[in-house]
Amino acid sequence: MNIQKHSENVHSICHQWCIERQTIAFVPTMGNLHAGHLKLVEKAQQLADKIVVSIFVNPLQFGENEDYSVYPRTIDEDREKLADHVVDLLFVPEVHDIYPNGPSESTIVEVPTLSGILCGASRPRHFSGVATVVNKFFNIIQPNIAVFGKKDFQQLMIIKRMVNDLNMPLTIVGEETIREQDGLATSSRNAYLTTDERERAPLLFHSLSKAKQRILSGDKQFTDIEDAMKLTLNQQKLTTEYFSIRNATDLIVADVNTKDFVVLAAVYLGSTRLIDNLSFSLK
């Protein structure tokens, strides 16, 4: 596997592939790879000739009191995991390569409205940090396709909106969430959970599933469903930041006319913040 640290090298390798008419699929990650990331890589392999994966813990998307400094950096293990997959180029830049003037001096990409709701309400600069770094990677790599996990549903929608708004010439693909046997979505942050928290964590998925069942069975009292699920979660000490039933196409609060739904939630178990969602349509 070709591993590169410098964006100039990555740009010239990818540019050469483009001249050779090889298509490129890109999977951006922050490392600490798990089954969910590997599924994104497998999806990318089905869609293009060349696969580029990035590992970069992006300081711009972490708030001041968030886990940037302790976010797990496991590059040796990540390389081993990727060795079983056909990855043509692994890009592992340093912060100064991506932000030559420092993150705080970087030009920012801001996707309005979508970035300020749900996760964006409690993490005000998070999504501009994500949109900015993803935009930079797209400019360096110039992929035909980029693959993102549906677990970060809001992030996926924001990237799609950015690509559409800025006429970026690539296709964004969303891949299904990978879950543990008990339903917990795979996440690098699951590693922060204590044994007791890990046992309670699947309730997040189960409450989303329960909400989905109620909606599919015709219940349109969305606020009641949200309140009931928040109560159940809070009783099990999963402190709910939000539990929200939305329109899956624009993340607007669902109403009686909604056909395509996404139910999204963010909870704290101790100091660990977990997010998850389920999307589905009424027939």
Ligand code: PAF
């Ligand atoms: O989803 C992530 O891991 C990150 O937000 C991303 C897309 C790699 C940008 O840093």
